[in-house]
Amino acid sequence: MSSTVKGVIARSKGAPVEVVEIVVPDPGPGEAVVKIQACGVCHTDLHYREGGINDEFPFLLGHEAAGVVEAVGEGVTEVAPGDFVVLNWRAVCGQCRSCAKGKPQYCFNTHNAKQKMTLTDGTELSPALGIGAFIEKTLVAAGQCTKVDPQAPAAAAGLLGCGVMAGFGAAVNTGGVSRGDSIAVIGCGGVGNAAIAGAALAGASTIIAVDVDARKLEWAKGFGATHVVNSKETDAVEAIRELTGGNGADVVVDAVGRPETYEQAFYARDLAGTVVLVGVPTPDKEITLPLIEVFGRGGALKSSWYGDCLPSRDFPMLVDLAQQGRFPLNDFITETISLDDVEKSFEKMHRGEVLRSVVEL
Known part of the structure; x- marks a missing residue:
């Protein structure tokens, strides 16, 4: 009935x-x-x-x-x-x-x-x-x-x-962040901060939060960001490079999904680094990149579906980590x-x- x-x-x-x-x-x-x-x-x-x-x-x-x-x-x-x-x-x-x-x-x-x-x-x-x-x-x-x-x-x-799993998985599952890595996360809402928390759990040494909202950057510090960049006031790509010895980050997560943030992510990664798109773009959004740059920088350009998660594996694990006070x-x-x-x-x-x-x- x-x-x-x-x-x-x-x-x-x-x-x-x-x-x-x-x-x-x-x-x-x-x-x-x-x-x-x-x-x-x-x-x-x-x-x-x-x-x-x-x-x-x-x-x-x-x-x-x-x-x-x-x-x-x-x-x-x-x-x-x-x-x-x-x-x-x-x-x-x-x-x-x-x-x-x-x-x-x-x-x-x-x-x-x-x-x-x-x-x-x-x-x-x-x-x-x-x-x-x-x-x-x-x-x-x-x-x-x-x-x-x-x-x-x-x-x-x-x-x-949805959001927490998408962000955590973008950093850990799709981006493969591990001990000693550097990561930049562009967009520090729920998804972006979950990526930051995931990177901290995985042992990343440099975690750079990028946003235009000072309040969100304060939230990011609470989730494990080691550095914050207000891209309304500072060139995000230059700032990320400066914070990573002039090289760029090993992994850059775009948690916004706009052409301008994806371009920032592309140029802010190190050679052979990884860009992860987890922010969902609207159907009208398009991006143009020099193909020689795509080739010359190597590495990987990835999209992250639901943080590339397997719910039966990842949900219980993250709940347990939360219950232990580790996430x-x-x-x-x-x-x-x-x-x-x-x-x-x-x-x-x-x-x-x-x-x-x-x-x-």
């Missing part, structure tokens, strides 16, 4: 979000219904509301979530009712050519629930990143549920579902809010006042 619960939708491009009643079907084969306990407000949700992802309105927003499995459908064995889980948006298939190569983190056939959640008039909703978690309970593919330590606070654990997961939470406050949290995000607002249900 389906359930009718409250959730937050974006009905049309740029319109304020609304709290409405949503019909959640019982889980079908391979699906699970999860009672949401907490969900972070990510910039990707704002991208959806602004039409920056696609135009499949209305959207059910929210995706950085943790909660408890309420029911599962036929054939589900990986989770059971009562399990505390973090939701992920890349449920791997286990059968595609990438999975067959032993690289499920690059699965080319990730999937979501087959059934649709709807408004009470039957209008089908498009759940953000296949999740839709600004809601009292949501329907997902069972593979989108990753069991973690149930003692972990839901508000913090849920952030692994500052709780520090990403600026405030906790209700479903009614999501629109206000978008405004605060625009003004750079919050690292993460988290909806608690």
Whole structure:
């Protein structure tokens, strides 16, 4: 029997979000219904509301979530009712050519629930990143549920579902930062600061935070940045080179996703260094680089999908590290809010006042 619960939708491009009643079907084969306990407000949700992802309105927003499995459908064995889980948006298939190569983190056939959640008039909703978690309970593919330590606070654990995992993974998984390396991170919001925290955990010796907002640079120091550069006042490339003996950083992470920040990242890396793009560009963004520079600098230009993570491996590990006090997961939470406050949290995000607002249900 389906359930009718409250959730937050974006009905049309740029319109304020609304709290409405949503019909959640019982889980079908391979699906699970999860009672949401907490969900972070990510910039990707704002991208959806602004039409920056696609135009499949209305959207059910929210995706950085943790909660408890309420029911599962036929054939589900990986989770059971009562399990505390973090939701992920890349449920791997286990059968595609990438999975067959032993690289499920690059699965080319990730999937979501087959059934649709709807408004009470039957209008089908498009759940953000296949999740839709600004809601009292949501329907997902069972593979989108990753069991973690149930003692972990839901508000913090849920952030692994997107931003924190994306940033940590960009530095550690994609960039391969290790002991003694230098890294520069351009853009110090939730994703960028997670990259900084990941680099600190991995043992990087020089961690350079770059942003135009002095408040975000102060946050970056708290997550492990050894140096900060305000690129509104200083040439970021020159500053990064000066802080790395004139060479450039071993790894530069672009957590913004704009042509100008990518160009900074490209020129701020050392010879044979690595550029990692984890900030999501809008479809209209383009970049031009001299091909001789691409060749002559060597190294690697990489994009990072979800921090190249494997949720079943990485989520429990990071929760455990947080529980041990070795990874500052709780520090990403600026405030906790209700479903009614999501629109206000978008405004605060625009003004750079919050690292993460988290909806608690």
